[in-house]
Amino acid sequence: MLVQNWIAKGRKRSEIHLASYEDFAAVMGGILDAAGIEGFLANLAAFRASAKIEASDDSEFMQALVKQKAPGDDFSTDDAHGILFDPVGRLLFPTLNIKEDDKAAQVRILGMRLGNHVGRVFKLTVNKKETEVRFERAGKKDHSTRWRFVVPPAA
Known part of the structure; x- marks a missing residue:
């Protein structure tokens, strides 16, 4: 259902980047954004800072x-x-x-x-x-x- 929703909304990719996983992060972030699910990799900067x-x-x-x-x-x-x-x-x-x-x-x-x-x-x-x-x-x-x-x- 989540993927079908993302496809129906035009497959918009997220602007979130993750080294070596750039495509995964862009697609997965896009799927979650299309579904209105927030917070994908939101703790990444805090993790890196620590x-x-x-x-x-x-x-x-x-x-x-x-x-x-x-x-x-x-x-x-x-x-x-x-x-x-x-x-x-x-x-x-x-x-x-x-x-x-x-x-x-x-x-x-x-x-x-x-x-x-x-x-x-x-x-x-x-x-x-x-x-x-x-x-x-x-x-x-x-x-x-x-x-x-x-x-x-x-x-």
């Missing part, structure tokens, strides 16, 4: 972003693309694993990858000082998701 500070591969490209976009400054996925790709469209950070040649496809996938980092805390260098920063969604502007880094209040 997880330990992120390290390894992701910190390298997040460091490149925070170097150009200071904590508190909103930026778009297109802005991030300009930082993480060279002028001819080559990815500077292979850990992002974006292989498309088309800029629009690169930006779309980059947006999903950035969404997977919402709520995570990274130890990055800000103003020559190692600082814990949390990555967040900063709303939308002109139909484009905005992002920002935030320095969490001291405990």
Whole structure:
């Protein structure tokens, strides 16, 4: 019944993204949205925020972003693309694993990858000082998701 309802309403996919399960989250979220069931993956940001500070591969490209976009400054996925790709469209950070040649496809996938980092805390260098920063969604502007880094209040 839930799936039939979703099909009858046009198979609208959810905007919820989950790393490695992007299609599942988009379809399942769409099915639940069509049925009026709220809260699918609603605790994901809280779970990620409670997880330990992120390290390894992701910190390298997040460091490149925070170097150009200071904590508190909103930026778009297109802005991030300009930082993480060279002028001819080559990815500077292979850990992002974006292989498309088309800029629009690169930006779309980059947006999903950035969404997977919402709520995570990274130890990055800000103003020559190692600082814990949390990555967040900063709303939308002109139909484009905005992002920002935030320095969490001291405990």
